[in-house]
Amino acid sequence: NFYNSNILACRTEALDIISLQNDLLSVNVFPNPAIDQLIVEAGDNIQTLEMVDIEGRLVLQRAVNEKKAAINTASFARGVYLLKVKSADKTAVKKIVLE
Numbered sequence: 400n401f402y403n404s405n406i407l408a409c410r411t412e413a414l415d416i417i418s419l420q421n422d423l424l425s426v427n428v429f430p431n432p433a434i435d436q437l438i439v440e441a442g443d444n445i446q447t448l449e450m451v452d453i454e455g456r457l458v459l460q461r462a463v464n465e466k467k468a469a470i471n472t473a474s475f476a477r478g479v480y481l482l483k484v485k486s487a488d489k490t491a492v493k494k495i496v497l498e
Contacts (some may be wrong), residue, residue: 424489428482432496436474441466443486451493453479472497 425442439448444466450459458475461468480495 407419424484424486424491426491426493427483428484428493428495431475431493432498433472434498435466435471437470437482437495439468439484441484441486441491443489445484445486447483447485449483449485451481451483452476 410443429438429441430481436481437444445468446461448461448463448468449457451457451486458480459470461470477497479496480497482493482495484491484493
């Protein structure tokens with residue numbers, strides 16, 4: 400039956416989204432846009448921070464092991480970056496703008 404198979408597919412996708420949300424790390428990054436410093440706060444201990452520029456080049460990789468970290472961005476080129484924040488079992492990616 401056409402309708403029953405579509406309902407089952409929708410329910411499966413909804414469950415996948417819920418399990419994906421449980422794997423995401425709760426992270427606040429501010430100020431954004433930033434000029435010379437970013438503050439990163441997470442709900443769990445941050446194990447590593449990785450920042451890549453818009454072309455995918457790794458510009459920062461740091462071990463943290465705390466719930467809060469500061470990143471000095473004064474020497475970075477102005478532009479858009481992606482910040483990956485990893486805890487023991489969760490990950491978050493944030494878009495960062497440096498002015």
